[in-house]
Amino acid sequence: MSHKILIVDDEPNILVSLEFLMKREGYQVVTARDGQEAIEAIGREQPDLVLLDVMMPVKTGFDVCHEVRANDAYKGVIIVMLxxxxRDTDVAKGLALGANAYMTKPFSTRELVQKIHELLGDAA
Known part of the structure; x- marks a missing residue:
């Protein structure tokens, strides 16, 4: 059974390219365009991992991360801030809120895929 990944980004080009990349890697993919959609999708889809943008409308990625970590039902969800x-303070804030990893844009798709395999325990 393949892992399910939720990609959350308000930038359509990033959403589409990450969706293509993750599907190519064999993952099931669900997308959301803002923080509120992300919270709803996490509850509905129960993803194994969330690729989460920080700067989004409605709720920021920091808000989403905080809400997910405050809910015991989602404690197994892996969060990668993308x-x-x-800035060091942003990275520290993301990790302090419970993100499992923090990657800055622009990022290497190879490094992203490697990090996801590592976090999900997949053989790379």
């Missing part, structure tokens, strides 16, 4: 906000 964002242009690369």
């Amino acid at each position: 964002t242009a906000k690369g």
Whole structure:
């Protein structure tokens, strides 16, 4: 059974390219365009891993991460922050809120895939 990944980004080009990349790697993919959609999708789809942008409308990625970590039903969900906000304080905030990993844009797709395999325990 393949893992399910939720991709959350308000930028359509990034959403489409990440969806293509993750499907090519054999994952089931669900997408959301803002933080509120992300919370709803996590509850509905129960993804194994969430690729989460920080700067989004309605709720930020930080808000989503905080809500997910505050809900025991989602404690197994792996969160990878994927964002242009690369200052040390942003990285520290994301990790402090419970993100499993934090990658800044632009990112290497190879490194992203490698990190996802590592976090999900897949053989790369």
